[in-house]
Amino acid sequence: MPLLEVNNLGIDYITEKGTLEAVRDVSFTLEKGKNLGLVGESGCGKTTVAKSLMKLLPSNGVISEGEIIFKGQDVVEMTKEEVRQIRWNDISMIAQSAMNAMDPVYKIKDQIIEAIKTHQPQVSKTEAIERAAKLFELVGLERKRLESYPHQLSGGMKQRTIIAMALALSPALVIADEPTTALDVVVQDRILHQIIKLQQEINSSMVFITHDISVVAETCDQIIVMYGGRIAEIGSTRDFFKDTHHPYGLGLQNAFPSIKEIGERLISIPGSPPNLINPKPGCRFAPRCPFVEDICYAEMPDLIEIKPGHYSACHFTDKIDQFRKEAKLRETWERVKERQIKKQLTR
């Protein structure tokens, strides 16, 4: 059975202005040792889904429906104590802002030991230090760095420390929440490869959260593209890059240059992510989709199977080849912008 199986997961945030439907009908499975990429613009619910796996939602976040079967157990039904036990032991997280992900007043060594001894109290202090030291070598940090305080490390070093800590208990699943966004490109590349190497070392599976599809291309087997809290497209990395069947997918690939189109101005998707407080019916991407028809505003598209393992939530997956050609042209997206402005004026 798969390591992780999520079935029509729904998550809401209760805010002063009303309930925000952050995530709706998200289902996917993740095999042991495999990597899954969760891609989408900020506010599309990817981080919310990732955090819900460990029930790390903020106080006003609530899992309204669905189930998360992890190693055969539904995390949603778990008690606080059961969830606490699987955290870091079975699922660990590499936070995006490594800058202050560590307690400033304790040494790095103590914070790693704390993680280890919380779940494996029988491990002695010296043994835990040895394991931390070994992890530091894996991530390319000198042993004496264990003695320093978080503020004495550079950004890259902190990120590697977090990675080391995340792997301290060789968890079955590691969630990497935009692990390299805060770093510069050069360091970014090295850190990514290190994460993948280490992941294979301890044979854990990985959920990669990013808005940068090029990162996912190199690291993940399967991709989920999310938009407006729903799955827009799900499929293997190859399927997505070679044969995306969703207008949003096409738009995304325009926004990220490949070697071939050097020098041309990038074509971006006009408009901004939808407001998820009592959202309008129909496809969430409709207002920004160049190939929108009336039905798109009326009905919410289901996930249509393109081929085994590759699904896309669009009424017109059959016209995808025509869409693919038009999506390359700048005018297609200009038309979307004019439409949006006209819509704004009439209101």
Add this chain to the structure above:
Amino acid sequence: MTEPVVENLEEVKVERKDVKGGSLASTFKLFKDVLKRDKMAMFGVVVLIFFILVAAFAPLIAPYDPYEMNRTEDGAIARLEPPSAQHWFGTTNLGRDVFSQVVMGSRIALLVGFLAAFLVTFIGTNVGLIAGYYGGAIDNFLMRVVDIMYALPFIPFVIILVALLDPSIWNIILAISLLTWRTVARIIRSQVLSVANRPFIKAAKVAGASDLRIMYKYIAPNIIPIALLEMAFMVSWAILAEASVSFIGFGDPDVISWGQILHTSFLTGAIRTAWWWVIPPGVAIVLVLVAIFFTARAFEEIVNPRLRRR
């Protein structure tokens, strides 16, 4: 000395860089809707207005002359009578009406409170403005002076000052203003620092505006709300200070203040027998201070959104 993040009781509020100033009118509009939402603030404002009215019309409200030695029907001095119809808060050991004394006492409390607070805020704001705007040597010097001020313990300093200058209300106000501007100066300074390097200030400087114009025309309005907030806290501090100084016998003998009432009641042993002579003045002080505090806190939520109810 590290720059502490917050100040004394006022440290209940946490000053942050991203505080927005905003003109006076908009601040008060915001203040009104905070009141609607925050029950405590509403209570604070109501009690505060009540006391201001009592102080304003004290002579009309007080049924008796506070010094008059009232007598019972059979002509004896109405000594230490418990609260009754004629004397709502009972009488003192000399037959004086406690209720009238407490009512008259409200005048001094609010007078000292507002006057001292105004003086303190005036000095503090200006020092803060100058230190924050000019920076460099001036700022350093002023802040060192403020550090020294913090080394002077307040009540002992007031005791010495009043002992030297003989007790009178004006000496107490002088003593309070001499010492407590330090808190206001520090808060205003950090606020000015955050406002001073905003683009529109740089633009004014480039446009050739004089320092004074920039300080008082551009920066000042932005810090008025914070200054008013500080003034609120200073009012409660001044009232507490006056009551304390009068309680230890350094109050102005020919004036009635809550501290004086408690001073006399303490000396004549009222705490054994005449609870009605001890409780009301204390409750009055607490009510005013708590009222000011809640009003100021509500006001603060506009001025310092960081603390808005999360």
Add this chain to the structure above:
Amino acid sequence: MVKKRNIVAVLLVLVLGLIVVGCGEDEADVSVEGLTQVPEVTMYTTTAEYDPVRYEAAFMVAENWEELGVEVNVRPLEFNSLIERVFDAEEKDFNAFILGWSGRIERLDPDMFLYSNFHSSQDMPGGNNAYGYFSEEYDQLAEAQREEMEIEERQKIVHELQDMLAEDIPKIALYYRDEYQAYNHERFDNFTVMPGEGIYNEWTPVEIEPLTDDTVLEIASTQDLDTLNPMTAQTVWEWKLLRLVYDKLVRLSPDVEPTPSAAEDWEIVDDVTVDVTLRDGMDFHDGEAVTVDDVKFTFDYMLEWGVPYFDTFLNPVDSVEVVADNVVRFNLVEPYAPFITNTLAQIPILPEHIWSDVVDGEEITHPDEWDNPEPIGSGPFKFEYWRRGEEIKLAANEDHFTPPKIDGLLQVLYGHAEGVLGALEQGDADMNAWRFEPLHIEQVRELDHLTLTEAPDIGYYYTGFNLREAPFDNHDFRKAMAHTVDYDTIIDALIHGYGQAGGAGAVLSPANEFWANPDMASYEFDLERAREILEEAGYTWDSTGRLYLPEE
């Protein structure tokens, strides 16, 4: 938006303007042209902590003076600085003050209140004539009364002196206050009550018997001693204890008869010589024998260095000589009727072997700068320790000729009268050192383990004037002020009826029947009469009611 702000600004300016105009100078008042205002009167009084009655009395009197148009600044002062400002300071910077003379038994003799208070020689710093009262006629009569050995004759002079004071009014007695005290009869018995001193007199500590195995008498007091040095002690607080540590030749018995103490006997050889035979076998607390040389040394030493507080009783002494190994002779300058009761009963016997080298031993310029940390006397009690601001302990001197029955005496200080009552109520203290506040008397009545004692007051509470400068230098002004004391309200409100009204110029309490002059001139409380006197004397008022001095 902008308009609203301007309106507010204009309004503010208007309001400020009004205030400024309001308190401007009013137009010149024709009737007082060229006259000077009566200068502002500074009146010192005790703090409320020390004596709430005198504190309130000051404000009551001041209120009446202000009604007559006199500006009064009432300044409460801590007791010791008040004593220093009134008696010790060279320039007297007050116009009036409120103090009291405690009724010590020796003061039944009128010499203290008549001579030491008003004789012009007593005007030096530390002297009791703080008023600056100088009258040739009064001085002669005052000297005559102290020399008049014939009792009826002396009484006539004493009455005449009181009439003069009632006429000149250098001071006004406000009230006499009965001495209410209490003791715990379950723990000690056989207390003596003496007029003026109540139960805290020289005899009580010596005569009381302990009823329980706790044999230390604990006294609760509100005022600490100022010093242990008998040469500088000048208030009742020091003497109530020092007279137990230092013995005196004579002590006054409860019914005011001089009884032998350190002196076995005395013989009045003639008007100006008195021979005193010293009791033998007496030792100081450090074991040294008490000899006639100590007695002679004490008087010579005090006469040489001068002790303002005893000056009145010492200046009649011309010389002291040892005439036999246990007899010492006092030669007086002129006959001094109360010599036995005033001088011999008050001057403490100092150990010569200690005091003789005090000045150079302690490199001080005057003996009164020595704080005498371990006082050595020959009295019934020995000094044990003094924790300043907390308590003072004396131990019984077994080999004294009248050894006390208790083992020791502990006087404990409480912050205020409230603390004293609390201590008595909870059984911490066995008696109070000073009289009760009127309020507490009723409460003590209900406590069944305490016995309330009452004694008439020989002293008095008064407001004294400074006759050296305006406005009290003017006799008419003082005559008018004599009508401004509302005696009834003071007695009724302030001391709850536990006392009697005073009188302008009165110095001897009615309790002192023999010497007090029953038909002195009396001035009843009448502000209108006071206004008439001022008017007749040429004083005028301006439109606001402020009083102006008559033309020179």
Add this chain to the structure above:
Amino acid sequence: MIKMVLKRLGQTILSLVVVATIIFFMFRLMPGDPTAAVVDPSISTEAREAMIQRLGLDQPLYQQYFSFLSDAVRGDLGRSFYYRRPVMEVIGDKVINTLMLMLSAMLIAYVIGILVGAYLAWKRGSKKEATLISIALTFRSAPTFWVGMLFIMFFSFRLGWFPHSGMRSSGYEAANTFEVFFSLDFLRHLFLPAVVAGLYFLATPLLMMRNTMLEVLGEDFIEMCHAKGLKEKVILYRHAARNALLPVVTTGALFLGQAIGGQVLIEYVFGWPGLGTEIIQAAQRHDYPLAQASFLLIALMVMIMNFLADLLYSYLDPRITYK
């Protein structure tokens, strides 16, 4: 670290000198006779002349100032008028009494304040939070002396549990200072004033702690702690409270300068023979040398406490290295 300590020590000494200077001139520039501030006006004229000579009060002011400072360093702050003894002899042992009361009060305030503050931040929005905060606030707004009077009224006179004034029952026998301060009798006397002072100080650390806790709980490393699967209590106290402690300590010290005022009042109400009572009586007696010395000692105590708080702060927060 030592460099930092020396630097802070230097600053403390500097402030002390400046405060001493302020006080020196305050007394000398007062209206009336300047020597009255040093020599007792009531002693006889020749004695006064001799004393003025001996103390060099006829010299120019700056010379007097320097001799004042050099004497002060040697602990000689002049003679008290009232006690006629060197001032340090009079109030030397009073410092301990004040310290004992203040430290126990601060202990009560900070222990309760921090624990309850942390708890409140954790239980945000609950009804308990509102009531606890308003209680702390009322105690902060209530004048200490009034609360003291109420406590005496109730606990001492009505219930008779505690003595109403003084530091020890009279006539105590104490072999050494240790026995004086740690006898049951002393603790019974200490209890009420310490609790009243504690309640007065309570609001500051409590509200401070709650606010900084709210901020800290929003930090990323707290979410990380949750992710690491640490127990609630561990996160609350070992991580959140530990970080929130830092500003509480600093402002605690700063707040001390004002809190000591409350302390002076409590000593007056409870008749506690400390510096507070001494300075009040000295001022009432116009005993200027004693008032001046008591003030300087109080100021010195405040500065030492500030200095210790800074040390504590740098110990608590490794980021502070005072480069």
